[in-house]
Amino acid sequence: MMSSRMAGSILLRHAAPRLFAATATSPSVAAARPLLAAGDAGLPAVMVRLMSTASEANKEAAKGQGEAGKKEAAKGEGAKEVVINSYWGIEQSNKLVREDGTEWKWTCFRPWETYTADTSIDLTKHHEPKTMLDKIAYWTVKSLRFPTDIFFQRRYGCRAMMLETVAAVPGMVGGMLLHLRSLRRFEQSGGWIRTLLEEAENERMHLMTFMEVAQPRWYERALVLAVQVVFFNAYFLGYLVSPKLAHRVVGYLEEEAIHSYTEYLRDLESGKIANVTAPAIAIDYWRLPANATLKDVVTVVRADEAHHRDVNHFASDIHYQGMQLKESPAPIGYH
Numbered sequence: 001m002m003s004s005r006m007a008g009s010i011l012l013r014h015a016a017p018r019l020f021a022a023t024a025t026s027p028s029v030a031a032a033r034p035l036l037a038a039g040d041a042g043l044p045a046v047m048v049r050l051m052s053t054a055s056e057a058n059k060e061a062a063k064g065q066g067e068a069g070k071k072e073a074a075k076g077e078g079a080k081e082v083v084i085n086s087y088w089g090i091e092q093s094n095k096l097v098r099e100d101g102t103e104w105k106w107t108c109f110r111p112w113e114t115y116t117a118d119t120s121i122d123l124t125k126h127h128e129p130k131t132m133l134d135k136i137a138y139w140t141v142k143s144l145r146f147p148t149d150i151f152f153q154r155r156y157g158c159r160a161m162m163l164e165t166v167a168a169v170p171g172m173v174g175g176m177l178l179h180l181r182s183l184r185r186f187e188q189s190g191g192w193i194r195t196l197l198e199e200a201e202n203e204r205m206h207l208m209t210f211m212e213v214a215q216p217r218w219y220e221r222a223l224v225l226a227v228q229v230v231f232f233n234a235y236f237l238g239y240l241v242s243p244k245l246a247h248r249v250v251g252y253l254e255e256e257a258i259h260s261y262t263e264y265l266r267d268l269e270s271g272k273i274a275n276v277t278a279p280a281i282a283i284d285y286w287r288l289p290a291n292a293t294l295k296d297v298v299t300v301v302r303a304d305e306a307h308h309r310d311v312n313h314f315a316s317d318i319h320y321q322g323m324q325l326k327e328s329p330a331p332i333g334y335h
Helices: 002-021 027-041 045-077 080-088 132-152 156-185 192-210 218-241 243-270 280-285 294-320
Strands: none
Touching: 132 156, 132 243, 156 192, 156 218, 156 243, 156 294, 192 280, 192 294, 218 243, 243 294
């Protein structure tokens, strides 16, 4: 069987050229000749031709897809951000504008978060320390003022910057602990979580403002780091042990802040410190006039500190009466 197949193959290989040579003038025969010749590779001639044709078609298709892919990639580069936002369902809002139609450039706060400070607040209020805890809080704060006066002297810009790095801690710590308490006990906070976090954010905005006025030196940055580590942990433990003591300490700290900003204003009014143009962030945050000065900024910051003084002394008084903060509605938005 095998020998007959081999003989037939050899006969066809030798006879094919002669058989088709006589009819080479026919177009159909001429087209068939390469098909037969291709069979030398061991595959049927027709299959070889079909495979060759398919390979060329695949190459053309791949080339076309590659060019189309490059075009799509180039086109998609500009829309990459839009695709990501669309995927997560977070769409960037349209550009915000001020009331006068100019573009709002701040991302750290929005136009509806700005406000006009109440500068008519009584700055002379003081809580007389009567109980032992009140006296501890009062003299603790007074003892901290002495090294601060020596270090900063009358450099009130740097002093204010340092003060705000400390003042922004208690609201965050208190709000965090009340938040965790609310989760543990499945209870409302009476709005005090939001109030304390608003205080922390307001104090941080004070810091962002004074960063435009006075740039800290390297050793002042190191001091801020050290003070933050110590004060955060001390206040955290103090709030766990006695919230009424913690809030009283902050109340007295705010009283000292009012005093420091009053001294700052005196030096601005006397010309000892240049009354420069107010930073743009302060003008937008407190809705100050376009021609506002540093004096205007210090005035509204001092008013904020007076409000924080009231809130923390009020919170301490609630604890002194044997109640929880949640039992008395929080002064949300008290500026």
